[in-house]
Amino acid sequence: MKLVPIICLVFVTVAAVFGDETPIKEEDGVLIITKKNFQEAITDNQYILIEFHAPWCGNCKALAPEYVKAAKQLVELGSEVKLGKVDATEETDLSEEYGIRHYPTLKFFHKGSAIEYTGGHQADDIVNWLVKKTGPPAKDLTSVDEAKTFIEANNVAIVGFFKDPESDAAKLFLNVAYSIDDQPFGISSSENVFAEYEAEDGKIILFKKFDEGKAVFESELSEEALKRFVASQSLPLIVEFNHNTAQKIFGGDIKSHLLLFLSKEAGDFDKYVEGIKEAAKKFREQVLFVIINADEADHKRILEFFGMSEKEVPAMRLVKLEEEMAKYKPDNAELSPENVLAFVTAFTEGKLKKHLLSQDLPEDWDKEPVKVLVTTNFDEIVFDTKKDVLVEFYAPWCGHCKQLIPVYDALGEKFKDSETVVIAKMDATANELEHTKISSFPTIKLYQKGDNKVIEYSGERTLEGLSKFLETGGEYGQSAEEAEEEDEDDDVPRKDEL
Numbered sequence: 001m002k003l004v005p006i007i008c009l010v011f012v013t014v015a016a017v018f019g020d021e022t023p024i025k026e027e028d029g030v031l032i033i034t035k036k037n038f039q040e041a042i043t044d045n046q047y048i049l050i051e052f053h054a055p056w057c058g059n060c061k062a063l064a065p066e067y068v069k070a071a072k073q074l075v076e077l078g079s080e081v082k083l084g085k086v087d088a089t090e091e092t093d094l095s096e097e098y099g100i101r102h103y104p105t106l107k108f109f110h111k112g113s114a115i116e117y118t119g120g121h122q123a124d125d126i127v128n129w130l131v132k133k134t135g136p137p138a139k140d141l142t143s144v145d146e147a148k149t150f151i152e153a154n155n156v157a158i159v160g161f162f163k164d165p166e167s168d169a170a171k172l173f174l175n176v177a178y179s180i181d182d183q184p185f186g187i188s189s190s191e192n193v194f195a196e197y198e199a200e201d202g203k204i205i206l207f208k209k210f211d212e213g214k215a216v217f218e219s220e221l222s223e224e225a226l227k228r229f230v231a232s233q234s235l236p237l238i239v240e241f242n243h244n245t246a247q248k249i250f251g252g253d254i255k256s257h258l259l260l261f262l263s264k265e266a267g268d269f270d271k272y273v274e275g276i277k278e279a280a281k282k283f284r285e286q287v288l289f290v291i292i293n294a295d296e297a298d299h300k301r302i303l304e305f306f307g308m309s310e311k312e313v314p315a316m317r318l319v320k321l322e323e324e325m326a327k328y329k330p331d332n333a334e335l336s337p338e339n340v341l342a343f344v345t346a347f348t349e350g351k352l353k354k355h356l357l358s359q360d361l362p363e364d365w366d367k368e369p370v371k372v373l374v375t376t377n378f379d380e381i382v383f384d385t386k387k388d389v390l391v392e393f394y395a396p397w398c399g400h401c402k403q404l405i406p407v408y409d410a411l412g413e414k415f416k417d418s419e420t421v422v423i424a425k426m427d428a429t430a431n432e433l434e435h436t437k438i439s440s441f442p443t444i445k446l447y448q449k450g451d452n453k454v455i456e457y458s459g460e461r462t463l464e465g466l467s468k469f470l471e472t473g474g475e476y477g478q479s480a481e482e483a484e485e486e487d488e489d490d491d492v493p494r495k496d497e498l
Contacts, residue, residue: 024037024084028071029068029071029072029075029083030067030068030083030084030085031082031085032084033085034086034091035091035093035094038094041082042112042114043111043112045109046080046110047080047081047108047109047110047130047133048081048084048109049081049083049084049106049107049108049117049130050084050086050106050108050109051084051104051106052086052088052098052103052105052106053086053103053104054087054089054104055087057103059103059121059243060103060104062121062243063104063121066121066244067083067085067126069123070083070123070130073123073124073127074127077131079131081134083126088100108130110133118181119181119182120248122244124155125247128154128182128184129181129182132177132178132181133181137177137178137185138160138174138177138186139184139187141188141190142193143190144192147186147193147197148196150186151186151207154184155209155210156234157185157206157207158177158183158184158186158204158205158206159185159186159197159204159207160173160177160185160186160188161188161194161202161204161205162187162201162202163189164189169221170187172221172222172223173185174187175223176226176227176230179223180230183230202221203216203217204216204229205217206229210236211236211237215229215233227253228285231252231253231285232254232284232285232288233284234248235249235252237277237281238273238276239288239289239291240290240292241259241290241292250321252288254287255320255321255322256288256318256320256321257289257290257320258289258290258340258343258344259292259316259318259319260276260290260314260316260335261294261303261308261313261314261317262291262292262293262294262313262314263293263294263313264293265295269291269293272314273291275337275340276335278337278341279337279340283348287318287347287348294310307430312333314335315335316330316333316335316340318343318347327355328352328354328355330343356433357375357430357431358430358431359427359430359431361374361376368412369412369413369415369416369423370408370409370411370412370425371422371423371424371425372425373391373424373431374430375431378431378433381424382424382452383447383452384422384449385449385451385452387419387421387422387449388420388422388447388470389421389422389446389447390411390421390423390424390444390445390446390469390470391425391426391444391445391446392408392424392426392443393425393428393442393445394425394427394428394442395428395441395442398441400441400461401442403461404461407462411467414463414467421470428441443456444457444466446469446474453474455474455478457474458477459478460477
């Protein structure tokens with residue numbers, strides 16, 4: 001069972017057109033696509049966005065009203081882009097053909113050729129992404145009225161003021177505009193527009209309907225700096241996590257986040273948010289400040305992910321989203337402006353140590369044939385060079401893990417008297433290791449005696465299979481691909497390389 005990330009990314013669809021005899025059915029401006037009319041939809045429409053959805057999918061339900069809004073906006077813009085949707089649970093052949101593995105999945109078709117949709121799941125995000133894919137990267141604003149209409153129509157709008165649209169600076173601006181799908185860009189060389197917004201040649205202004213109302217780019221112009229500016233200024237100074245903001249928060253360029261777990265019902269929003277705005281301003285391009293309403297039932301799993309209980313709210317954590325998520329916990333839990341500033345400052349200066357979840361070590365951890373591991377005793381038991389140690393990394397809620405329990409207990413019973421074999425297990429949702437990251441459950445690894453070589457088991461989850469895996473020193477139950485990879489690598493995997 002694959003570990004599902006906390007936050008699910010979710011998005012758009014398309015398609016439309018008339019068949020040879022009857023038109024494709026339409027629902028709230030969105031075309032209903034089936035296997036029978038699919039080819040017609042993608043060939044008769046130059047541009048079409050198609051959503052593969054499931055009726056029971058919560059993310060699909062959240063997307064539905066935004067998708068309808070996007071369809072209406074496209075009609076109002078006079079766009080030739082169509083939106084359509086496919087019930088992937090009914091049209092299984094289509095789902096298989098296009099490799100649909102999660103819902104919703106959005107595919108954009110241009111003259112029948114498909115690319116992945118990579119935009120957000122709000123109506124404006126959908127429309128902006130489609131406009132970028134079907135037109136110029138930035139709208140040419142030739143008059144004050146055009147500029148005002150453009151800025152007023154968007155929650156966020158980035159405008160570049162360049163007297164020479166062929167200058168290197170203007171070309172760089174357009175390159176950035178083309179690379180950012182979820183925000184609208186405009187460009188102007190009109191003297192009247194310059195005067196209206198008191199702009200000098202080369203000035204770039206981000207207009208927004210929140211916080212200060214606008215932000216002026218003042219750094220030395222480079223693609224990296226401009227992208228960072230747009231990413232940091234396009235979201236509110238302190239953004240609340242919900243279905244509409246999730247993708248922008250976790251899919252954005254700013255990968256370090258201060259998560260503030262607050263109770264709206266208890267008045268935490270009013271009590272704490274205003275006081276931490278200064279810290280948010282100071283670190284705006286380095287750390288994204290995010291509020292998570294702990295009262296929401298859907299957010300309980302986020303608390304669990306950080307090993308927190310509702311009793312700890314209000315609270316804060318820092319996360320760094322890279323290949324692996326690094327988490328940081330403050331020594332002082334107080335959410336005063338001074339303490340928040342100190343916590344984030346220490347993080348940006350590299351002075352914080354990662355926080356690893358760990359359960360308390362049970363007094364009877366070694367009483368049963370299958371030994372219980374937690375973070376604090378893992379290395380001592382597993383990296384004993386005199387013993388082969390087999391570890392099951394499991395999740396309490398995992399169905400496959402539950403099915404494995406009697407088999408794994410029998411394996412422990414079989415080797416309970418061995419002086420060179422240890423059978424162990426660890427709840428990987430409540431215990432974290434600096435050197436080992438687990439992405440699916442159950443994961444079974446053999447840590448061999450002598451050199452602590454690590455071999456992952458990929459055979460059948462039976463008593464016979466697991467026994468052979470141990471008795472053959474990890475040769476049985478290892479895929480040919482894994483064995484080949486090990487043969488190609490002269491270095492033996494160590495615990496600090498996992």
